[in-house]
Amino acid sequence: MSRPQLPEPPLTRTGPEPPLVDAETDLRPTPEVAAARRRLRSHPALLLLGIVLASVNMRAALAGVSPLLGEISDHYGLSATTGSLVTTIPLVFMGLASPLAPRLARRWGTEAVLLAALVLLCGGVLLRVAPPLVALFAGGALVGSGIALLNVLMPGLIKRDFPHRAAGMTALYTTAMIGGATLSAAAAVPLENALGGWRGSLASWSLPAAVAAAAWLPQALLARRGTRHGQAAAVPVRTATATAPTAGPESGRGRGLARSPLAWQVTLFMGLQSLIAYVTIAWMPTILTDDGMSKGAAGLVFAFSTLVQMAGSFLVPLLAGRMRSQRLLAVAVAVLMASGIAGLLVAPAGGAWLWAALIGVGQGGSVGLALTMMVLRTSDAHTSARLSGMAQTWGYLLAAAGPLVLGAVHQATGGWALPIGLMLAVCAVLALLGLGAGRDRVIRP
Numbered sequence: 001m002s003r004p005q006l007p008e009p010p011l012t013r014t015g016p017e018p019p020l021v022d023a024e025t026d027l028r029p030t031p032e033v034a035a036a037r038r039r040l041r042s043h044p045a046l047l048l049l050g051i052v053l054a055s056v057n058m059r060a061a062l063a064g065v066s067p068l069l070g071e072i073s074d075h076y077g078l079s080a081t082t083g084s085l086v087t088t089i090p091l092v093f094m095g096l097a098s099p100l101a102p103r104l105a106r107r108w109g110t111e112a113v114l115l116a117a118l119v120l121l122c123g124g125v126l127l128r129v130a131p132p133l134v135a136l137f138a139g140g141a142l143v144g145s146g147i148a149l150l151n152v153l154m155p156g157l158i159k160r161d162f163p164h165r166a167a168g169m170t171a172l173y174t175t176a177m178i179g180g181a182t183l184s185a186a187a188a189v190p191l192e193n194a195l196g197g198w199r200g201s202l203a204s205w206s207l208p209a210a211v212a213a214a215a216w217l218p219q220a221l222l223a224r225r226g227t228r229h230g231q232a233a234a235v236p237v238r239t240a241t242a243t244a245p246t247a248g249p250e251s252g253r254g255r256g257l258a259r260s261p262l263a264w265q266v267t268l269f270m271g272l273q274s275l276i277a278y279v280t281i282a283w284m285p286t287i288l289t290d291d292g293m294s295k296g297a298a299g300l301v302f303a304f305s306t307l308v309q310m311a312g313s314f315l316v317p318l319l320a321g322r323m324r325s326q327r328l329l330a331v332a333v334a335v336l337m338a339s340g341i342a343g344l345l346v347a348p349a350g351g352a353w354l355w356a357a358l359i360g361v362g363q364g365g366s367v368g369l370a371l372t373m374m375v376l377r378t379s380d381a382h383t384s385a386r387l388s389g390m391a392q393t394w395g396y397l398l399a400a401a402g403p404l405v406l407g408a409v410h411q412a413t414g415g416w417a418l419p420i421g422l423m424l425a426v427c428a429v430l431a432l433l434g435l436g437a438g439r440d441r442v443i444r445p
Contacts, residue, residue, distance in 0.1 A: 050219055053212035055173040056180035058150050061125050061143050061205050064184035066281045067299035068198040076133050084407035087282040088400050089137050093144030095397030098389055101152035110153050111220040121146030122209035129199040151392045155374050156385030166375045167321025174313040174368045186303030189296055257386050260443050265436040266373050271395030272430045273366035275402035282403035287416050291348040305356035309364030316365035317372040330434020336362030338427035345420040379442045
C-alpha cells in the first residue's frame with residue numbers, strides 16, 4: 001500500500017533531532033560514540049568536505065582508464081576480450097566486496113571504514129601501474145574493493161547524518177562523483193603526454209585519493225575517540241514495546257529484504273544502469289576511433305559525455321525527492337540513453353557530440369535516481385543501508401558482465417552493430433524496471 005508521506009521530512013521541519021542510530025547496523029551507539037558523532041555534525045563543513053572528496057574518487061580511477069585502454073592493451077598484447085578485463089575486474093570486486101561494508105562498519109565504525117577504503121583505493125591505483133601484467137589486474141581488484149566500500153556506506157551515512165536533506169545530499173555527492181570521472185576522462189590523454197605514458201596518467205589519481213583520506217582521518221579519530229577501551233561501541237536498539245534487540249544484519253529481517261520484489265526492482269535498476277555506464281566507459285572511445293575519430297578527440301567527446309552527466313545527476317535526485325512516484329523519471333532517463341546509443345549505431349563520429357550529450361544526461365540521471373531510490377524506497381536508515389548493500393552487490397556483479405560480453409561480441413562479429421543493439425535492449429528492460437522501482441512504495445523492516 002502507498003506510504004502516507006515521503007520518507008524524508010521537509011527542510012523546515014522542527015523538533016528534536018533523530019537519534020544517531022548507525023545506518024549500517026541495528027545498533028544504537030553508546031552515549032560516548034553518539035556524542036562524538038554529534039560533534040562531527042556540529043562541524044558540517046568538515047563532513048561535507050569529506051563527502052565531496054570521497055565522492056570525487058568514486059569513479060575517477062575507473063574513468064581515466066577508458067581513453068588509455070588501447071595503449072594498455074597494445075603494451076601487454078591483449079585482445080579486445082582480455083583487454084576488457086581491465087575495466088571488468090574492478091566491477092567484479094565492487095560487487096564481491098559490497099557485502100563486507102556493513103560488517104566492517106559494524107566492527108570499526110563508518111568513518112574508519114571510509115578512511116580505510118580511500119587508503120585501499122590509493123594503494124590499488126599505484127599497484128595497477130606496476131610492471132607485471134598481474135599487477136594491473138590485482139590493482140584493479142583493490143580499486144574496485146575500495147570503491148565498493150564507499151558506494152555502500154555513503155547512502156547510509158547521508159540517511160544518518162542528513163535525514164532532512166537526503167535527496168539534496170545525494171545530488172551533491174553524485175555530482176561530485178561524476179565531476180571526478182569527468183576530470184579523469186578529460187585529463188587522461190594530456191597526463192599521458194605530460195607524464196611520459198599511460199602509467200603516469202593512471203598513477204596520478206592516487207593523489208586525490210590520498211587527499212580524501214587525509215580529510216577523513218580527523219573524522220575517523222573523533223568518532224573512535226568516543227569508544228572506551230574494552231567498551232562496546234554500540235548497544236541494541238529496543239522499541240518501546242519490545243524487550244529483545246531488533247534483528248541484526250544476519251537475521252530474518254535481512255533475508256526478508258531479498259524476498260521483496262521492490263528491493264529486487266531497485267537492485268536490477270541499479271545493475272542495468274551501471275552496466276550501460278561501464279560499457280560506455282570501456283568502449284565509447286573505441287567505437288568513435290573505429291569510425292575514424294582521433295584518439296584525442298574521442299577522449300574529449302567521452303569527457304564531455306561524462307561532464308553533462310552532472311546535470312542529470314544533480315537535477316533528477318532533486319526532482320525525485322519532490323515526487324511521490326519516480327516512474328516517469330525512470331522512463332525518461334532510459335529513453336535518453338537509448339536515443340544516444342542508437343545514434344552511435346547510425347553515425348558514431350558524425351553526431352558524436354549529440355550522442356554524448358544524450359547518453360551523458362541519461363546516465364547521470366539514472367545513477368542519481370538509482371541512489372535516491374535506495375533512500376526513498378526505505379523507511380529507515382537500517383533498511384536503506386541494507387538495500388544499498390544488496391543493490392550494489394548484485395548490481396555491480398551484473399554490470400561487470402557488460403564490458404566483457406560486449407567486447408567478446410565485438411571481437412566475434414568484427415563490428416559494433418550487434419553490441420549496440422544489445423545495449424538498446426538493456427535500455428528497454430531498464431525502463432520496465434523503472435516502472436516498478438519508481439512506484440510510491442517503501443520497503444518495511
